[in-house]
Amino acid sequence: MSLILRRLLSLCSLSVAALSAAAHAGEVQVAVAANFTAPMQAIAAAFEKDTGHKAVIAFGATGKFYAQIVNGAPFEVFLAADDTTPAKLEGEGGAVAGSRFTYAIGKLVLWSAKEGFVDDKGEVLKKGDFRHLSIANPKTAPYGVAAMSALGKLGLGDSLQGRIVQGENITQAHQFIATGNAELGFVALSQVYKDGKVTSGSAWIVPGDYYEPIRQDAVILSKGKDNPAAAALVAYLKGPTATAVIKSYGYGL
Template identity: 60%
Template sequence: MLYKTPAYKLLSTLLVACVMSSGSHAAEVLVAVAANFAAPMQKIAPLFEKDTGHKVILSFGATGSFYAQIKNGGPFQILLSADDETPLKLEKEGLGIVGSRFTYATGKLVLWSKQSGKVDDAGQILKAGSFQRLAMANPKLSPYGMAAHETLTKLDLLQTVQPKIVQGDNIAQTYQFVFTENAQLGFVALSQVFADGKIAQGSAWVVPSHLHSPLQQDALLLNPGKNKPAAEALMNYLKSDKAKNIIRAFGYEI
């Protein structure tokens, strides 16, 4: 398995793909993976390779950025989106295979701090304002960023906290802001901070789902993946119990 991060480094990704193609007869699949799904996919990919003999090349980034790349002729064969709207849009625009789209996971948004006890279990810290910086992903590019924006709006706190917001290009960069404590807290994906059935480090508030649009994440077989054995095999593999068990282990619902 090869993977490049961030995903917008398309040139380096394509170079890697060329090297792999020249050195191997195995079928390969180039996958655009929403940043929140990086950790599960890094566990699923080697199992897929072992079970099928195919090779996987992963690129991670913001769903909005992937959409632009695919529209401009990006060679991805599969999109694992952070929402359900982008795959549907690509399908309607003739850039994806009709009937291939399915929901592979439903994500959860959390307000997280690396500091233990910093975030209470009701998110009251947002109202208290006892923080200097609040990280969130760009809502124009990231569905998780849009979910954070909707949450703050419904809580009537967006204008209050606006001066403290630092924005990441995607949810991975947003997580790094909080992990390095350049921001005292931030809205990230539960999968980024969840392990062994609990928050792995720090403190968090799992945002109630009624505060934002559902984070239903859909997969789509893109046109370059049509009739490609590795791409079709991976789409099926994501529906397997083996893949679903890994997805659930990171806090997603299926």
């Protein structure tokens, strides 16, 4: 067999393999907590490259996603910002039993877009040299609950109440600070952290005993129980590529 013929046959084999993979690739509709936006974008790109499956993602507040899911939203996998909401869905029959697992443990940080504004002990909160403190809505966002818990631990929950501005979710809370509408606020560490350091501004990583652990659970929803792409995504989230990304954004595992 000539060298040219062998190369042609090899190319044909590769093309058939690629077409076969494409034929088996699918899509999965995913609801993702806003704090996990940057890591999930990176994971979704790697997931599509490695498996051929595409994750179609919506980002938002966990509480709002719960309401949408129980009202028939077409999501197939849910990555929440807590562990109670996925457990509730599982108990109500809205999720596949046994598919729930903790994909990340979130961390809370007090952050300002201004260099040197937040000290490494959070004393800026007690000094009160600011007009607005941004947090996520504690009614719908677990990071908002954690922020209020931290303020309570510091004995500042009542005295700072009039300065708090609430974002609909943790992304909006971060935007208030980034745009200067609030001098500082409580956000997810993952929003301002990459590869071992805070990427901009100034920050105080809130001690873990100031709030309940933010265990973030994922679950396959009932609408995704027969979708191979949903199962593939959940498996991928547990694998080395995804866990490396998750760690790089400051989450615990």
